[in-house]
Amino acid sequence: MKTLTVVATFVARPNKEAELRAALIGLVAPTRKESGCINYDLHTSTETPAKFLFHENWTGKPALDAHMQTPHIQALLPRVDELCAEAPSITTWDKIA
Numbered sequence: 001m002k003t004l005t006v007v008a009t010f011v012a013r014p015n016k017e018a019e020l021r022a023a024l025i026g027l028v029a030p031t032r033k034e035s036g037c038i039n040y041d042l043h044t045s046t047e048t049p050a051k052f053l054f055h056e057n058w059t060g061k062p063a064l065d066a067h068m069q070t071p072h073i074q075a076l077l078p079r080v081d082e083l084c085a086e087a088p089s090i091t092t093w094d095k096i097a
Contacts, residue, residue: 036063
C-alpha cells in the first residue's frame with residue numbers, strides 16, 4: 001500500500017500559543033477516526049513552544065482530500081489568521097525507502 005505522508009507546521013501568534021495548541025489538539029481524536037487515516041500525530045517544537053507540527057499518514061490523496069472537508073478542519077480554517085503568525089506550511093511526501 002502506497003501511503004501519503006503530510007507534514008503540516010503552524011506558528012502561533014504571540015500570546016496565542018495556548019489557544020492554538022488547544023485548537024490543534026481538538027483535531028486529533030476526530031481525525032484519527034477518519035477513514036484512510038493511518039496516523040495523525042501532533043508535536044510541539046522543543047526549541048520554540050509556539051511552533052507545532054502534524055506528522056500524518058494517509059492511505060492516499062482521496063483520504064487527505066476528504067479530511068480537509070471535515071467539519072473539524074473547516075471549523076479551524078476561519079481561525080487560522082487569528083491564531084497563526086504566518087500561513088501554515090503543508091507539504092506532502094511519498095515514502096521511498
